[in-house]
Amino acid sequence: MQFTHEREFTYSRSYRGPIRGVIFDWAGTTMDFGCMAPAVVFCEVFEKAGVPISIEEARIPMGAHKKVHIGLITEIPSVRRRWVEKHGTEPTEEDVSRMFEQFVPLQEACLSDYAQLIPGTLEVIAECRKRGYKIGSTSGYLPGMLAIIQSDAEKQGYVPDATFGAGDVKRGRPFGHMVMCNMLELDISPVQSVVKLDDTLTGIEEGLNAGCWAIGLAISGNEVGVQLDEWNAFSEELKQKHRDRIYPTMYQRGAHYVIDSIADLIPCLDDIGARLKRGERP
Numbered sequence: 568m569q570f571t572h573e574r575e576f577t578y579s580r581s582y583r584g585p586i587r588g589v590i591f592d593w594a595g596t597t598m599d600f601g602c603m604a605p606a607v608v609f610c611e612v613f614e615k616a617g618v619p620i621s622i623e624e625a626r627i628p629m630g631a632h633k634k635v636h637i638g639l640i641t642e643i644p645s646v647r648r649r650w651v652e653k654h655g656t657e658p659t660e661e662d663v664s665r666m667f668e669q670f671v672p673l674q675e676a677c678l679s680d681y682a683q684l685i686p687g688t689l690e691v692i693a694e695c696r697k698r699g700y701k702i703g704s705t706s707g708y709l710p711g712m713l714a715i716i717q718s719d720a721e722k723q724g725y726v727p728d729a730t731f732g733a734g735d736v737k738r739g740r741p742f743g744h745m746v747m748c749n750m751l752e753l754d755i756s757p758v759q760s761v762v763k764l765d766d767t768l769t770g771i772e773e774g775l776n777a778g779c780w781a782i783g784l785a786i787s788g789n790e791v792g793v794q795l796d797e798w799n800a801f802s803e804e805l806k807q808k809h810r811d812r813i814y815p816t817m818y819q820r821g822a823h824y825v826i827d828s829i830a831d832l833i834p835c836l837d838d839i840g841a842r843l844k845r846g847e848r849p
């Protein structure tokens with residue numbers, strides 16, 4: 568029997584180089600433990616519209632462009648039903664635009680109240696830099712909001728090499744475009760050498776859609792949705808209950824790794840580095 572090599576075998580190449588870049592989300596990832604700032608303002612805006620929402624409802628679409636987010640809240644069946652009861656009609660595109668206009672200044676006014684860096688951020692960034700990784704960032708925030716939190720972060724010693732927000736691309740999360748913009752700006756490739764970190768499901772998908780490694784943060788952000796001192800006051804049993812709910816949800820969305828917070832990142836990066844050496848890809 569004779570092999571007809573050119574027809575019966577194909578050859579694939581694999582990247583075996585190092586990690587080149589790590590891309591961090593902002594709220595709930597590097598600052599604002601509990602991802603509080605957007606959640607409280609969404610509640611305020613819907614209250615003004617006569618249809619108060621719970622903080623859980625406000626958090627469901629977290630990570631998206633803030634106008635898209637408002638539109639997605641109006642599509643939650645429980646909110647939609649209460650809207651119709653109150654106003655007699657379904658919420659319209661104009662309603663969403665009006666609420667977004669109200670949202671922007673309210674959000675900008677309170678961002679600095681929630682701008683404290685999440686414990687471990689500076690240490691992890693320093694270790695990444697020591698290893699030669701570029702530091703990128705993405706956010707659902709718009710340019711004016713990003714300017715505020717970037718300045719707050721800088722005062723605390725965190726300055727990423729690149730930042731792209733939902734206003735900088737045609738399509739925000741879950742599309743991978745902001746990650747790709749970071750790769751171009753930071754001059755890093757291939758995509759297998761890039762790791763994306765996020766506290767929301769749509770932010771995990773952003774990484775996956777770009778084609779890179781995606782790490783979910785279960786505790787420090789939107790999924791638990793409480794500030795650091797409140798989390799620290801939880802009993803071990805309650806903390807574990809949250810982990811038991813969130814870890815499987817994030818893995819099911821496709822996260823390659825799930826950890827509590829940015830403080831636990833370095834062992835994941837070591838593992839990804841080892842997998843890349845073996846020729847594995849995200």
Ligand SMILES: [Mg+2]
Nearest residue numbers: 592594595766
């Ligand atoms: Mg976030």
